[in-house]
Each structure stands twice: as structure tokens, then as C-alpha cells.
Amino acid sequence: MSSAGGAGLYLHVPFCSAICPYCDFAVVADNESRSQRYVSALVAELALLGEEELVFDTIYLGGGTPSALSGQQLGTILSAARQELSIEEGAWLAMEVNPEDVDPAALAEWRGLGVNMLSLGVQSFQEEELRFLGRRHSPADAERAVRAAVAAGFDIISVDLIFGLPGQQPGQLRDSIRKLAALDPQHVSCYQLTVHEGTPFHRRSLQGSLRELEESSQGELFELVHSELATAGYPAYEVSNFAKTEAFRSRHNQKYWDHSPYLGAGLAAHSFSGRRRWWNEADFEKYCARVEQGERPLAGSEELDDAQLALEAVMLGLRCAAGLDLERLRAKYGVNLLELNAALIEGYVEDGVAEADGRLRLTPRGLAVADAVVRSLDLGFD
Ligand code: SF4
Incomplete structure (x- = not known):
């Protein structure tokens, strides 16, 4: 969806x-x-x-x-x-x-x-x-x-x-x-x-x-x-x-899961848009005091590079039953996952852990070890 x-x-x-x-x-x-x-x-x-x-x-x-x-x-x-x-x-x-x-x-x-x-x-x-x-x-x-x-x-x-x-x-x-x-x-x-x-x-x-x-x-x-x-x-x-x-x-x-933008308001709330992630104070007193002084209660922010965004997209995509859109990943981040991991993915398919067509999808058995599968994949960044 x-x-x-x-x-x-x-x-x-x-x-x-x-x-x-x-x-x-x-x-x-x-x-x-x-x-x-x-x-x-x-x-x-x-x-x-x-x-x-x-x-x-x-x-x-x-x-x-x-x-x-x-x-x-x-x-x-x-x-x-x-x-x-x-x-x-x-x-x-x-x-x-x-x-x-x-x-x-x-x-x-x-x-x-x-x-x-x-x-x-x-x-x-x-x-x-x-x-x-x-x-x-x-x-x-x-x-x-x-x-x-x-x-x-x-x-x-x-x-x-x-x-x-x-x-x-x-x-x-x-x-x-x-x-x-x-x-x-x-x-x-x-x-x-x-x-x-x-x-x-x-x-x-x-x-x-x-x-x-x-x-x-x-x-x-x-x-x-x-x-x-x-x-x-x-x-x-x-x-x-x-x-x-x-x-x-x-x-x-x-x-x-789609990496769409979201805005968080309130104690410790996180936000994300484009490449940027930012988050609010997690301490109740500090959060309230800063806002009461007319200040945004930001506690930190980070700018994500292509490698971090691609890794997140792979992680989030593989946790969804619809799987990861391989063409979208290639177009957005230049990562050709199938080419970079041909033997590994073939092994996952043979073992009933994953299915690969236009998308890479984990089976229920694969979903149980999703984090390990993600860690095993080479995304081509140093
Ligand atoms: S304290 Fe309990 S009820 Fe409250 S957010 Fe945490 S887990 Fe949920």
C-alpha cells in the first residue's frame, strides 16, 4: 500500500x-x-x-x-x-x-x-x-x-x-x-x-x-x-x-516504512524529511521550559548520506511483506542489490528465506531473521 x-x-x-x-x-x-x-x-x-x-x-x-x-x-x-x-x-x-x-x-x-x-x-x-x-x-x-x-x-x-x-x-x-x-x-x-x-x-x-x-x-x-x-x-x-x-x-x-516525511511534536518526538532527521528534548522539564520561552525544543538533528538512506530503505522494505522494490532502490540510490549479492540472494531463495522477482521479499521464515539478512547484504558503499 x-x-x-x-x-x-x-x-x-x-x-x-x-x-x-x-x-x-x-x-x-x-x-x-x-x-x-x-x-x-x-x-x-x-x-x-x-x-x-x-x-x-x-x-x-x-x-x-x-x-x-x-x-x-x-x-x-x-x-x-x-x-x-x-x-x-x-x-x-x-x-x-x-x-x-x-x-x-x-x-x-x-x-x-x-x-x-x-x-x-x-x-x-x-x-x-x-x-x-x-x-x-x-x-x-x-x-x-x-x-x-x-x-x-x-x-x-x-x-x-x-x-x-x-x-x-x-x-x-x-x-x-x-x-x-x-x-x-x-x-x-x-x-x-x-x-x-x-x-x-x-x-x-x-x-x-x-x-x-x-x-x-x-x-x-x-x-x-x-x-x-x-x-x-x-x-x-x-x-x-x-x-x-x-x-x-x-x-x-x-x-x-516508505521513508515518507513525517513531523513529530511533543516530548522526544522524532521527525524526518528528505535527508534530515531531527528530534525533540526527552526531558519533560526541559521540553516544557524551552517551549514556554518561545523556543523550538530541538535536542539534535542529523543529515543522512546515500549509504545511510539506502540501508534504511533496505531494512524497512524487507520488513514489509510486499518486499523491497529493487528498481526504486537502484533509481534512488544507485544500488543494484541483485547484482551485488547474486550468490547470497540465490542461496536465500533456495533456502526458502526470500523470494526475488522485481522485488526482494522475505518469507515468514526470512522475516524471523530479517535483521541478519539485512546485515549480510552488500550495498556497495565503503
Ligand atoms: S509505561 Fe507501559 S503503558 Fe506507558 S507507554 Fe510504556 S509500555 Fe506503554
């Missing part, structure tokens, strides 16, 4: 009622005065972005937990974005929510804001897994929330799962996937648990009280996710994303 050329707008809401022990996103614990200050800061930052020349056709409210803000606060942020930036009429709007925030009144408010895709951070339907992950909802809460969201009439309901927990058995994961499929959302995102540096899980892993799942078990669970979801009617369109049909894919995330 193409992102149709428009840019994506990402709006970060950093609040969470408690911080999960595996989380490495820019998050802060919820609190009334902080959230008021942040909404004002985000609105002020949007006013400073007026000179950006991008035209947006998708908006993504991510976090953190956007549902930690009231409908009124979210409405204030969206109105400011629409006033300050060139946002197409009817731009596609997605929002992340936590199951414990889903109730009929909240669903009605989010519908009223024009949300098309609601993404629920369920993560598991197993009681002990949810407790291990530090989540605040139970499997019953998650089921209730998904059922209510599906019935509320959004274009797309998406459910997030995490797999690869220490000691996770295939049967537990299969059970979660089947419970999820029975609730009939249109879209699923399924991510492997990663132990990030600086998180409580990382400290526990260093102390030896948390043992990550072995690579072979991770691979087995990865294949199980893909086969169970495909059987349930959710084929993968990206390594971690599954949709019933093309119409139910994430239009905003497609921009990241």
Missing part, C-alpha cells in the same frame, strides 16, 4: 498511570498539573512549527498513553495542529489507548474527535503475563475493552500483543492469539519483548533474576505468531503488523 505522498504528523502524549518495567518510551507518571502544562506546551510547540512546508494526510496520537488526557485536552491539541499546520480535510487519525481507559463515554469522545483507528495496548490475555509486564488491566478488562471498542464503530480497531516473555510457552501465546481473534478486531500489532538498557527489566537481567528467552524459542514463537494470525485471517503486511485486508492497514506507520 502506498502512503499517497502526504506527510504524517505524530503527536506524543507522554503520560502513563504507572511506568511498565520494560518501557523505554518517553513517558512520565500521570498528574493533573503536569498534563495541563504539557498540553499548553504542545500547543505552543505546534505554533512554532508553522514554517514547516509539509502537507499532512495522517495524524497519530501516540505515547505514553493519549487516553490519559481528557477528550477536551485531546481536542485542544488537535485543533491547534489543524490551525497551525497544513492538514488535509479528512486526514486519517489514529490514537493509542490503554484498555483501562476504555468506557462508553470515552469511546464516544474519541469518535467525536474523528479518530479512525483506535489501537489498544492489550499485550496479553494471560493474567500472570500481564502482571509480569506491570500492566494495570486484567484479561477480562482487555476483553471488555476490545469488545466495546469494536462495537463503537471506529473504522479500525487494532490490538497490540507482546510475545517472547521469559518462560513463555507456545500454548499461552496461542491462547492469547485465539482470544484476540475471537474479538474480531481489524488489525493486530505483535511485538517481541525487548529488554532495553536503563529499564527495570534490564537491571533484573543484569542481576540474573530475569532470564530472556533463548533465541531458538523466540524464533519458534515468532513463527507461531505469524502462522496463527494468518490462519485466523490476519496476514502480516509488516514484520510486526497484521490486518484483515489492505484497507485495514495503518496508513500512518506506512509512512515510516
Whole structure:
């Protein structure tokens, strides 16, 4: 699916009622005065972005937990974005929510804001897994929330799962996937648990009280996710994303995978356009203070050269089920991937890891080792 050329707008809401022990996103614990200050800061930052020349056709409210803000606060942020930036009429709007925030009144408010895709951070339907992950909802809460969201009439309901927990058995994961499929959302995102540096899980892993799942078990669970979801009617369109049909894919995330321009506003938000990537302050106090002084809260930027852009294009393209457009890669960056890696790619095809025609596509087996495949390819840069 193409992102149709428009840019994506990402709006970060950093609040969470408690911080999960595996989380490495820019998050802060919820609190009334902080959230008021942040909404004002985000609105002020949007006013400073007026000179950006991008035209947006998708908006993504991510976090953190956007549902930690009231409908009124979210409405204030969206109105400011629409006033300050060139946002197409009817731009596609997605929002992340936590199951414990889903109730009929909240669903009605989010519908009223024009949300098309609601993404629920369920993560598991197993009681002990949810407790291990530090989540605040139970499997019953998650089921209730998904059922209510599906019935509320959004274009797309998406459910997030995490797999690869220490000691996770295939049967537990299969059970979660089947419970999820029975609730009939249109879209699923399924991510492997990663132990990030600086998180409580990382400290526990260093102390030896948390043992990550072995690579072979991770691979087995990865294949199980893909086969169970495909059987349930959710084929993968990206390594971690599954949709019933093309119409139910994430239009905003497609921009990241296509290298389309996107603008991020809010704490630690990242932006990309052309060759340039830039990002905001990740410290709450610094972010707010800089914006309050009328300054853009930039923390850094980089200019990418052809080698970096080509590597990203290969990485992102191979993670999508549609694969990498080889002619586009050659035209944009002068990289003839097939010629540079003839024997290697032939081997991948023979081993059932990849398929090559006008595109280079990884099979489900190949997707499980996508990063290693990318590392093995020669792009012809020094
Ligand atoms: S709910 Fe999500 S964003 Fe918030 S702490 Fe947990 S993992 Fe992080």
C-alpha cells in the first residue's frame, strides 16, 4: 500500500498511570498539573512549527498513553495542529489507548474527535503475563475493552500483543492469539519483548533474576505468531503488523516504512524529511521550559548520506511483506542489490528465506531473521 505522498504528523502524549518495567518510551507518571502544562506546551510547540512546508494526510496520537488526557485536552491539541499546520480535510487519525481507559463515554469522545483507528495496548490475555509486564488491566478488562471498542464503530480497531516473555510457552501465546481473534478486531500489532538498557527489566537481567528467552524459542514463537494470525485471517503486511485486508492497514506507520516525511511534536518526538532527521528534548522539564520561552525544543538533528538512506530503505522494505522494490532502490540510490549479492540472494531463495522477482521479499521464515539478512547484504558503499 502506498502512503499517497502526504506527510504524517505524530503527536506524543507522554503520560502513563504507572511506568511498565520494560518501557523505554518517553513517558512520565500521570498528574493533573503536569498534563495541563504539557498540553499548553504542545500547543505552543505546534505554533512554532508553522514554517514547516509539509502537507499532512495522517495524524497519530501516540505515547505514553493519549487516553490519559481528557477528550477536551485531546481536542485542544488537535485543533491547534489543524490551525497551525497544513492538514488535509479528512486526514486519517489514529490514537493509542490503554484498555483501562476504555468506557462508553470515552469511546464516544474519541469518535467525536474523528479518530479512525483506535489501537489498544492489550499485550496479553494471560493474567500472570500481564502482571509480569506491570500492566494495570486484567484479561477480562482487555476483553471488555476490545469488545466495546469494536462495537463503537471506529473504522479500525487494532490490538497490540507482546510475545517472547521469559518462560513463555507456545500454548499461552496461542491462547492469547485465539482470544484476540475471537474479538474480531481489524488489525493486530505483535511485538517481541525487548529488554532495553536503563529499564527495570534490564537491571533484573543484569542481576540474573530475569532470564530472556533463548533465541531458538523466540524464533519458534515468532513463527507461531505469524502462522496463527494468518490462519485466523490476519496476514502480516509488516514484520510486526497484521490486518484483515489492505484497507485495514495503518496508513500512518506506512509512512515510516516508505521513508515518507513525517513531523513529530511533543516530548522526544522524532521527525524526518528528505535527508534530515531531527528530534525533540526527552526531558519533560526541559521540553516544557524551552517551549514556554518561545523556543523550538530541538535536542539534535542529523543529515543522512546515500549509504545511510539506502540501508534504511533496505531494512524497512524487507520488513514489509510486499518486499523491497529493487528498481526504486537502484533509481534512488544507485544500488543494484541483485547484482551485488547474486550468490547470497540465490542461496536465500533456495533456502526458502526470500523470494526475488522485481522485488526482494522475505518469507515468514526470512522475516524471523530479517535483521541478519539485512546485515549480510552488500550495498556497495565503503
Ligand atoms: S503503558 Fe506503554 S507507554 Fe506507558 S509505561 Fe507501559 S509500555 Fe510504556
